[in-house]
Structure formats: structure tokens, C-alpha cells
Amino acid sequence: MKLTVHGGIGEKGRTCVGIEHGGTRLLLDVGVDTSAQGTAYHPAITRAELERIDAIIVTHAHEDHVAALGWCLANGFSGRILMTAESVAETDATLAAYATPHERALAQAATAEIIAPGTDFVLGPITIRTGRSGHVVGGIWCHLCAGGRSLGYCGDVVPDSPVFAMDALPPSDLVLIDASYGADRIPAIERGAAIKGWLAAHPQGAVLPTPLSGRSVELIGLIEGPIAIHPSMREALAQQIAASTWLKPGAADALSARFAEALLWEEGQKLPRAALLVDDGMGLSGPSKAALAQARREKHPALLTGGIPKGSPADLMLAAGEADWLRFPTHPTLPENIAIAAASGAGRILAHSCDAATAALLATDIPKLVTGLKPGDTIEI
Known part of the structure; x- marks a missing residue:
């Protein structure tokens, strides 16, 4: 070959x-x-x-x-x-x-x-x-x-x-x-604990831009406080959580319970007192584009948990000290x-x-x- x-x-x-x-x-x-x-x-x-x-x-x-x-x-x-x-x-x-x-x-x-x-x-x-x-x-x-x-x-x-x-x-x-x-040598359990600690220190809520598939589901399982999502994400996330053959034993039930509690947020509304999961592209596209722009205007906390494209809104916010970054595993x-x-x-x-x-x-x-x-x-x- x-x-x-x-x-x-x-x-x-x-x-x-x-x-x-x-x-x-x-x-x-x-x-x-x-x-x-x-x-x-x-x-x-x-x-x-x-x-x-x-x-x-x-x-x-x-x-x-x-x-x-x-x-x-x-x-x-x-x-x-x-x-x-x-x-x-x-x-x-x-x-x-x-x-x-x-x-x-x-x-x-x-x-x-x-x-x-x-x-x-x-x-x-x-x-x-x-x-x-x-x-x-x-x-x-x-x-x-x-x-x-x-x-x-x-x-x-x-x-x-x-x-x-x-x-x-x-x-x-x-x-x-x-x-x-x-x-990077930091294990998943340590990264997860750091994200939980950061969210606990920001009870006013925060914007978390995240891909629609994969990391969003894992964050739903990790976050202990209130969660919010954009309505456009609801169907895709529900389908992923229901796909039990791709999940570890017991994960589907735990995720379903947390997902059922998720609040809904959309453009034009006040940012919620919750971890707001919005896709995608670190502000380049999807509902994260509006959510990060609003967070920047209102000096609302933002937490980046994945790769950050150069020149993206998230990249600019991080450089300006307007967002924090804790890479989720x-x-x-x-x-x-x-x-x-x-x-x-x-x-x-x-x-x-x-x-x-x-x-x-x-x-x-x-x-x-x-x-x-x-x-x-x-x-x-």
C-alpha cells in the first residue's frame, strides 16, 4: 500500500x-x-x-x-x-x-x-x-x-x-x-474537575461554544449545575443520547435525565444563569456566533473547551482576556x-x-x- x-x-x-x-x-x-x-x-x-x-x-x-x-x-x-x-x-x-x-x-x-x-x-x-x-x-x-x-x-x-x-x-x-x-499529559479526570470548578466559580452562567456532536454530549454528562442549549441543537443531541450502542453502559440513562432539565436559549434573549452550550466553530458559525458576540458585549463569562481556530471570535476573546480556556479531553x-x-x-x-x-x-x-x-x-x- x-x-x-x-x-x-x-x-x-x-x-x-x-x-x-x-x-x-x-x-x-x-x-x-x-x-x-x-x-x-x-x-x-x-x-x-x-x-x-x-x-x-x-x-x-x-x-x-x-x-x-x-x-x-x-x-x-x-x-x-x-x-x-x-x-x-x-x-x-x-x-x-x-x-x-x-x-x-x-x-x-x-x-x-x-x-x-x-x-x-x-x-x-x-x-x-x-x-x-x-x-x-x-x-x-x-x-x-x-x-x-x-x-x-x-x-x-x-x-x-x-x-x-x-x-x-x-x-x-x-x-x-x-x-x-x-x-498534553493532563488526564481526563483532572480536566473535568477543573471545568466543574470554573463553572462553580461563575454562578451567573457562561457561554460554552462546542461542536454539536461529541463534546456537547460529554459536557452534558460532566456539568453539575444548570445547563442551557439552543433550540436548533435539541433534536441532534436527543438522537445522540438515544444511540446507546455507541455509549458506555448506563450512560444513556444519566444523559437523558440531565438533558431533560436543559433550558432553552435563542438569539435576542438574555443569556441564562446556566452553562450555555452553543455550536459551532468557536463563533465562526451556528448559534455560538451570536452567543459569543453577546457575551463579549455584556462582559458575560465564556469558557472555551476545545481547539480554537486562529482568528475566530473565540480566539480574539481569549487574546483579549474576555474568555477562559480549559481543554476538555x-x-x-x-x-x-x-x-x-x-x-x-x-x-x-x-x-x-x-x-x-x-x-x-x-x-x-x-x-x-x-x-x-x-x-x-x-x-x-
């Missing part, structure tokens, strides 16, 4: 990895980089290359993994699209925020084939297995085998989520780890990535969703990590 970097390795955002073997070509994820402008926003892949791609596998419906799907269709891709039913249901909302209307329409008109986690399938000579990622409802990792070699692609994973279940990744010759958190910490790499038995490891400097730093703790790769580079597996 040959791996080609189209995005997300040597940089953060626009995750997209090409795999080729025996004349079959596929892409693992097709994300955008919300911090970038111009051509760097989409994967680094040409129209001629897209015309030769047989299939796209999407691990989950966050913007840095799926938001370029319509762009691919507009630029020559006409192959198969594979993702879980839950990711299919969430993709349109992501494209509404991060794709052009034309790209979104092309994706809406396309038919995706449904992946069932834990079930093997084949694309040409490549056998593919998937499993639950622990990151979001509908999120998967991928394991590819061909020609006696194997590749493990984590996508985004959370080995020890208190809410979502993650299946063990099979051994691989090469594994791509989720390095979104770089060298929705990606692996360094000790967890060390464990994933060791368990894989891989002779070589790549890190996605981090820049080159971060990858070089990780290599001191993960000796088999290959550094220096960037979009356009290839590697034989």
Missing part, C-alpha cells in the same frame, strides 16, 4: 489521507482547515487525482474530517462515499456551516453507503475493518489490510471517554495516531497515544491533526514516530 498526505499531517486541519493498492485508490476523510484561507482551506489534491479516487471513507462528521466532501464532488470525485448512518445524518449541518451552497447541494444529492462498525468490507484488494472511536456517536477508526501489510487510522479517538465507547484497534504495520492534543493525551502506539505493534507511526513542530516534540516520547511529512508527500506501507 502507498499512503499520500493530502492534509492533516505536518499541519492541523483538513485531515485527508490517500491510500492506493492494486489500482484501487481511496481517501480517508476530507476535511477543511477553518484557520486557513484560499487553497489551504481544502485538501491538497488535484482534480486529476480526485477523478481517479474510487471511494471516500469518512470517520465522523466534524468539519476537519468531512466538510470538503461537496468540494471533492465539485472537483472531479465521482466514486463511492462510505460512513456510518449517524455521520450521514450529521454531515449536512456541517456542510451548511463550512461549504458553499453548491458544494452542500452536491453532497445532499450524493448517496452514501452505510458502514456498520465491526463489520469487514472490501474496496478492490483492500480489506477494511472499523470500530467505535470513543469520540462521537457514529465516529469510527479504520484498519486497512492489503498485500500482507496493514494500516491503522485512528481518525479522532478518545480511549477513556466517560460517555462514548472505543473498540480496540487491531495490530498494524503503520498506525496514524490522533495528535490533536500534542504533548475529546482527543488522546500523550500517555494515551503512547499506549495506542505500543498496542498497535507498528514499526512506524504517523501523527495527524498536529503541526510539524508538535510532531517533532512527540517523537521524543514515541520513538517510532516518523516526522517531516507534509501534504504532497508519500510513504510506502
